Amino acid sequence: MSATSVRPDGGVRGWFAANSSGNVRAVVERGFRVVGSQNWAIIVSGFFEPVLYLLSMGYGVGALVGDVTGPGGRPIAYAAFIAPALLATSAMNGALYDSTWNVFFKLRFAKLYQGMLATSLGPLDVAAGEIFMALFRGLLYALGFTAVIAALGLATSWWALAMIPVALLIALGFASLGMAVTSYFTTFQQMDWINIVLLPMFLFSATLFPISAFPQAVQWFIMALPLWHGVELMRQLSVGHFEASTAVHLSYFVALSVLGIAFTTRRLRSLFLR
Amino acid sequence: MSELTLSVTPPGTDRVARAARQAAKVRRWGWWYQAEWRLFSMKAYLSSIFGWAVLVPLLYVLAMGVGLGALVDGRSGGIDGVPYLIFVAPGLLVSTAVMSFSNEMMFPVMSGFKWQELYFARAATSGSAGQVAIAELVAVTIRSLGESAIFWVVLISLGATSGGLSALMIPIGALSGLALGAPIAAYSATLANEGFQFSMIQRFVLNPMFLFAGTFYPLATMPIYLQWIGWISPMWHGTQLARALSFGLPLSGAEIGFHLGFLVLAATIGCVLTVRNFRRRLTK
Numbered sequence: 001m002s003a004t005s006v007r008p009d010g011g012v013r014g015w016f017a018a019n020s021s022g023n024v025r026a027v028v029e030r031g032f033r034v035v036g037s038q039n040w041a042i043i044v045s046g047f048f049e050p051v052l053y054l055l056s057m058g059y060g061v062g063a064l065v066g067d068v069t070g071p072g073g074r075p076i077a078y079a080a081f082i083a084p085a086l087l088a089t090s091a092m093n094g095a096l097y098d099s100t101w102n103v104f105f106k107l108r109f110a111k112l113y114q115g116m117l118a119t120s121l122g123p124l125d126v127a128a129g130e131i132f133m134a135l136f137r138g139l140l141y142a143l144g145f146t147a148v149i150a151a152l153g154l155a156t157s158w159w160a161l162a163m164i165p166v167a168l169l170i171a172l173g174f175a176s177l178g179m180a181v182t183s184y185f186t187t188f189q190q191m192d193w194i195n196i197v198l199l200p201m202f203l204f205s206a207t208l209f210p211i212s213a214f215p216q217a218v219q220w221f222i223m224a225l226p227l228w229h230g231v232e233l234m235r236q237l238s239v240g241h242f243e244a245s246t247a248v249h250l251s252y253f254v255a256l257s258v259l260g261i262a263f264t265t266r267r268l269r270s271l272f273l274r
Numbered sequence: 275m276s277e278l279t280l281s282v283t284p285p286g287t288d289r290v291a292r293a294a295r296q297a298a299k300v301r302r303w304g305w306w307y308q309a310e311w312r313l314f315s316m317k318a319y320l321s322s323i324f325g326w327a328v329l330v331p332l333l334y335v336l337a338m339g340v341g342l343g344a345l346v347d348g349r350s351g352g353i354d355g356v357p358y359l360i361f362v363a364p365g366l367l368v369s370t371a372v373m374s375f376s377n378e379m380m381f382p383v384m385s386g387f388k389w390q391e392l393y394f395a396r397a398a399t400s401g402s403a404g405q406v407a408i409a410e411l412v413a414v415t416i417r418s419l420g421e422s423a424i425f426w427v428v429l430i431s432l433g434a435t436s437g438g439l440s441a442l443m444i445p446i447g448a449l450s451g452l453a454l455g456a457p458i459a460a461y462s463a464t465l466a467n468e469g470f471q472f473s474m475i476q477r478f479v480l481n482p483m484f485l486f487a488g489t490f491y492p493l494a495t496m497p498i499y500l501q502w503i504g505w506i507s508p509m510w511h512g513t514q515l516a517r518a519l520s521f522g523l524p525l526s527g528a529e530i531g532f533h534l535g536f537l538v539l540a541a542t543i544g545c546v547l548t549v550r551n552f553r554r555r556l557t558k
Contacts, residue, residue: 041470042470045477045478049481052481052486055500057485057490061490061491063491063495064350065345192322199329203334203337204341208337213341213342213345
């Protein structure tokens, strides 16, 4: 169905023309109005979650384990080991909350997208606008948390500043994928599946302890999951240690983002423009 | 209304007596009928309750007990004389029970007043407004006992605790849940609209209480100015009792009395306030 509406010149330009009117601003503007009038308290308070985890686990468990092996085999304090991992997790959670629960509600109950797509807006505009809002939120958290890490003396390299844009990349990957997957869900019970994936991913992705604690087969499985790449990437940035794997982690998220956005746009098209 | 019923048929005295008996039964047992209803209505999502009840403990115990445990045991040779897995297991049971109990006392309670308005319907029976509150607390306590029992079985099967006395962790888990869940229910009953209150409770009450309740390390590891969060957290009091039951953490009689006293007191105050607030709202 979708192919028929693509302009004859086809290609990337044709795809854009068929999916977008170039008015992403309208979607973003609406997003900011909602933030300003309704849910700023929720957004601001979300900042505290990783900070509390860092204080509790970093100093509590840190007192029990002392230094651990950081990137490149150098010993680092336990709090410095988990801080970048918590930033990656926070970027994932923030992005996924916005792109799953919020999108599900708008899609199935508020019918917001149907309204938007009845105007000149195209599915790519809607997807890009929503993802932009998720990223804005991610940016706030990344700025705040990086400041906390720096204030606690847990960042030992100027490269730690690069954690901010990388947090956005991680958020982009998760947000675009989350939105595409959410578009398949029709009931609240199905939303449980998101938690069933997220909880083990958070618990096992080398966030709080190295994955060497697990058998080789389990390690391979964890290494296939996105959060692990995000955690490793952040950890390497926090101390400014780079190796070949850094590029792999980075590419993983670039690929995830590109695929996710294409997938989301396609889904919105097939949902509404039939 | 009364004329209508009178005019329909001349009611036989036995019918009047039967209705009176029925009403008396509801006055006496209404709280249980309503609790039963709440439990049966959970059947709709029983598989997901059961799935979570098994999955969550399994994941947490594997991640924390085994994963983090490898790190902790390698450095400090366990805590309180036992491997980390054994140390952390009772804390996970209690804090999971408290979290899940508390969640049942937020949106579902608001729903009873606002969206489904079930509480108003129940209060219109021969039962009392107070019974509506008690029914809610009883039903969720029963559910909490079930969930804690599943958690306990998972712990046993992973070798994270042994049988015998440790089975008493099941009621301790439910009591700890009630100690925080009941005050939350009392608060929820006062809310007219869903704002962000429940998210705020999650972020600024439940999460800090969970993170600073000595679940993952002894409370004394924390600096003193953070320890108070543990002292007011039912999770810490429940966890200490559960540790004594699970692996024999040495507690003096006074300590046991203190922890148990805190939980019973918090639960009692919470229940009294819940009944009061339900009654106020349902008899307005």
